[in-house]
Amino acid sequence: NAGVTQTPKFQVLKTGQSMTLQCAQDMNHNSMYWYRQDPGMGLRLIYYSASEGTTDKGEVPNGYNVSRLNKREFSLRLESAAPSQTSVYFCASSAGTNNQPQHFGDGTRLSIL
Amino acid sequence: SQQGEEDPQALSIQEGENATMNCSYKTSINNLQWYRQNSGRGLVHLILIRSNEREKHSGRLRVTLDTSKKSSSLLITASRAADTASYFCAPLSGRRALTFGSGTRLQVQP
Numbered sequence: 001n002a003g004v005t006q007t008p009k010f011q012v013l014k015t016g017q018s019m020t021l022q023c024a025q026d027m028n029h030n031s032m033y034w035y036r037q038d039p040g041m042g043l044r045l046i047y048y049s050a051s052e053g054t055t056d057k058g059e060v061p062n063g064y065n066v067s068r069l070n071k072r073e074f075s076l077r078l079e080s081a082a083p084s085q086t087s088v089y090f091c092a093s094s095a096g097t098n099n100q101p102q103h104f105g106d107g108t109r110l111s112i113l
Numbered sequence: 114s115q116q117g118e119e120d121p122q123a124l125s126i127q128e129g130e131n132a133t134m135n136c137s138y139k140t141s142i143n144n145l146q147w148y149r150q151n152s153g154r155g156l157v158h159l160i161l162i163r164s165n166e167r168e169k170h171s172g173r174l175r176v177t178l179d180t181s182k183k184s185s186s187l188l189i190t191a192s193r194a195a196d197t198a199s200y201f202c203a204p205l206s207g208r209r210a211l212t213f214g215s216g217t218r219l220q221v222q223p
Contacts (some may be wrong), residue, residue, distance in 0.1 A: 003149040004155070035213075040199060042116070043156070059212065090155050099144050099163070102211060104155030 002026050006091050006105035013081045013112045021076040021108050023091030032074035033102065034058075034066060036087040043090060046109045049074055050097050081112045116212040117145070117185075117202035125220040132189040134217040137182075137201030143205050145178060145185050150199045152215070159187075159200075194223045 007022045025032065030051045035043035035058075035108060047050030063085060065077045074093075076086040088109050092102040117136040127131050136145070144163045148156040162169045162178045162185065169176045175188040183202075189196055199216040 030207065033211075042215045045212055057154070092156075097195035099145060099161070101161055102148075102156070102157065106153075106155045 004091055004093055004097060004103050004105035006089075006108050008108060009106070010109045011111070013078075013110065015112060017081050017112075019078045019081060019110070021078075022073070023075065023090055023105060023108075024073045024107075025091075025093040025103070026072065027093060027095075027103065028071070029093035029095050029103070030071070031097050031100070032068065033092040033094075034064075034074070034076045035090045035092065036060065037090060037107075038087050046076065046089075048097075056084075083112050086110060086112045117204050118216045119200065119202055119214050119217045121217060122215065122219070123218045125222065126192060127222050129210055130190060130192055132192050132196070134187050134200055134219070134220070136185045136187070136204070136214075138185075138202075138204040139183065140206055141180070145176075145206075145220055146203045146205065147174075147176060147185075147187050148201045148203065148210065148213070150196070150201065156201065156213075189219075192221045194221050197221045 003102045004025045033048040034046040037043045047066040049055045052071045088107045092104045094100040094102045117138045120135045146161045147159045150156045173190045178185045201216040203211040203212045
């Protein structure tokens with residue numbers, strides 16, 4: 001089972017460039033999430049989608065947009081990348097938002113110069 | 114949403130010893146989840162304990178929950194070098210997304 005697949009695994013951008021991070025899950029989960037993790041820190045929630053057709057802001061949504069393309073796919077877009085967005089980005093999915101464990105991808109390591 | 118605070122921030126033990134890490138949170142919860150993160154990887158779900166449960170076991174893992182103290186602990190018995198990782202707790206209140214603290218970094222020396 002693939003679980004949660006994130007692409008790309010690594011990316012280097014210049015300030016001001018745009019980028020879309022892709023995430024797909026094959027577990028028929030309703031809910032999907034995007035987090036960022038900075039060095040030595042925990043994960044901070046950027047956006048989540050409780051179900052297909054809905055998206056909600058998390059703790060740190062500024063500078064990001066998301067699209068729940070279908071039940072499987074949830075993308076994260078940086079319209080104008082800034083050095084402060086250098087981080088590791090994780091996508092996760094769960095059957096629902098309550099009382100359900102989350103399953104994580106292995107992350108996208110993004111550097112913005 | 115609320116996040117848990119893990120304690121200690123770092124823990125170093127010898128293989129075969131037990132490792133205990135703690136989590137505190139601020140408001141009432143529906144459940145609390147523990148996750149592990151190996152270096153360079155995503156988080157892996159370990160165990161979920163509901164607010165009406167006091168203790169739960171899974172293999173070498175034992176989780177306790179004290180809702181009166183708003184705290185939880187994760188015990189790993191007979192630790193192995195492969196248990197070296199960061200451990201995160203995630204308390205969940207209502208229909209909200211999980212948030213995570215900074216974690217406990219566990220180093221198990223062979």
